[in-house]
Amino acid sequence: MKARYQYRFYPTDQQQQSLAQLFGCVRVVWNDALAICKQAEKLPSNNDLQKLVITQAKKTLQRTWLSEVSNIPLQQSVADLGVAFKNFFDSMKGKRKGKKVGRPRFKKKTNQQSARFRIGGFSIKGNEVYLAKVGNIKPIWSRFLPFSPTSVTVIKDCANRYFLSFVVEIEPFSVDAKNQSIGIDLGIKTFAVMSNGEKAKSPDYSTLDKRIRKLQKKLARQLKGSKRRNRNRIRIAKLHNQIADTRKDFLHKLSTKIVNENQVIVLEDLNVSGMVKNRKLSRAISLQGWREFRVLCEGKSEKLNRNFHVISRWEPTSQVCSECGYKWGKLDLKVRSVQCLNCGTEHDRDENAAKNINKGASAVLALRVEEQLAVGIGHCHDSKRTQRNCKTTSVAESVEASRITARKRAVSMSILLTFLVGVDLLCRE
Incomplete structure (x- = not known):
């Protein structure tokens, strides 16, 4: 199962500028991709969106500054938009449990900002975390990470606080309860x-x-x-x-x-x-x-x-x-x-x-x-038989033999008598 570990950090002035630029690029890529999806008759794939809003956009004068940040958070932003649309359509069709999920909306500068780095865009070196094209960050390690993380998300909330959120794969364990x-x-x-x-x-x-x-x-x-x-x-x-x-x-x-x-x-x-x-x-x-x-x-x-x-x-x-x-x-x-x-x-x-x-x-x-017992009985009996409201016992009682057992005994007795009669005839001859 997956678990999330979140730590607060205090970036320097230079890191605040780099993170502000990163959040702005991620926000622009999301909004550009969402605008294309709203205008298109058919929802384009993630690869097509990445080519339009990242690869080709970097070659234009209006979006040349996208190349100044890491490419991994930009690609992840487009992937997150695809997941958001999938959740929206599954909710409309009734495939997703819970309340209805709304359509993806444009991101604002005043709301919470985030950027996700996958493996290859970050590394942990001692007490520092390296983020691509941002630098080394020193979070406050309130607890140890049990395993190496698969991704890290940089978060800036509305009160201008910064956090690093790690996703870690952990295994369940058992502890005796009182x-x-x-x-x-x-x-x-x-x-x-x-x-x-x-x-x-x-x-x-x-x-x-x-x-x-x-x-x-x-x-x-x-x-x-x-x-x-x-x-x-x-x-x-x-x-x-x-x-x-x-x-x-x-x-x-x-x-x-x-x-x-x-x-x-x-x-x-x-x-x-x-x-x-x-x-x-x-x-x-x-x-x-x-x-x-x-x-x-x-x-x-x-x-x-x-x-x-x-x-x-x-x-x-x-x-x-x-x-x-x-x-x-x-x-x-x-x-x-x-x-x-x-x-x-x-x-x-x-x-x-x-x-x-x-x-x-x-x-x-x-x-x-009772459901587990019914499933177990269903392997031995006919499904129509189990649907009846009659009482069935898994083991026949010692006093009253079941029909199947009585029939088997009758067959075995007839075979034994036939065998004895044949032996008696051979002895007489």
């Missing part, structure tokens, strides 16, 4: 409530969020293209990065703890796009990062050979008693605790939902075992 399974119910005030009684509260983003909203109102009144507007835009980007970094740190630590301690992790499939339509809770829901937490848990479970499951969003986890199974119906969001009418047990709403989610794990595992 617990068998755990169910997790996600929320707003309490980010995660586990079936074992533990709770994880998300960081408070309200102070930074208020500052962002205030600066965004100021940005809307400023003149486009002015220096003050650009400075205000960078201030807003830095505040957004503070929230994103705080959230990412919290989600990484929580997901690592959960995956390390449990063999089976079960989450509920939330309809986030529908929940965001609630205008009173949309901003709070968007700040939580529920989808990012699910992706992190899924990736780390694959790395440590854990079983990760997602139950259906239509499961009534908050409407069923986790002790006796009595269903009391839908509850209002302001109701945080409920007492079962059947068994009299008082439940916390989120803890009860987490326990029901955890019970869904055993149901999923039992269903998979």
Whole structure:
């Protein structure tokens, strides 16, 4: 499986100029190729696009400066455009899972910039990373790379921070887990409530969020293209990065703890796009990062050979008693605790939902075992026979012999009698 390792670095003034030129060339090649694709009746191939926007463009006066940067990131930019169009068409045809992917758009100078180097365009020498026609860069090695990377991407975000992102091939490994399974119910005030009684509260983003909203109102009144507007835009980007970094740190630590301690992790499939339509809770829901937490848990479970499951969003986890199974119906969001009418047990709403989610794990595992048994039986019996609702046993009971066994015994007895009769006749002669 592939893993990404990201490190921050601080380029010199000369390297900043070289990187700015590289980002500009990559952006221009992308935009030129996208403009050709929009005008063409049939989507051209990557080789044809590279000849048009790179090879032939370097010979013109308007694009001669493309030869001043490495050719590898320019070719990769055209390849990335081909992947973007493929994802768009697969999404339109229904071949790609998830929400619909939009059509590729033109890149802007004020957005995040990136350039990817393949093998041959970069090398690691000690504590430095050499990039073609950029020079040696000294990243802050917060952790060691487990294997040699297959590619490296240079990133400059909206707050003018620089990163090196390496892609490395790693192999999954197994670590013994303390617990068998755990169910997790996600929320707003309490980010995660586990079936074992533990709770994880998300960081408070309200102070930074208020500052962002205030600066965004100021940005809307400023003149486009002015220096003050650009400075205000960078201030807003830095505040957004503070929230994103705080959230990412919290989600990484929580997901690592959960995956390390449990063999089976079960989450509920939330309809986030529908929940965001609630205008009173949309901003709070968007700040939580529920989808990012699910992706992190899924990736780390694959790395440590854990079983990760997602139950259906239509499961009534908050409407069923986790002790006796009595269903009391839908509850209002302001109701945080409920007492079962059947068994009299008082439940916390989120803890009860987490326990029901955890019970869904055993149901999923039992269903998979039954599917595997059905597949195994299908190799021995006729497919039409297995589709019937009759009970079949893999081994015949000792008291009652099966039809096949009885028939075989009858045939063997007849052969034995025939043999004995023949021997008796020979002896008499």
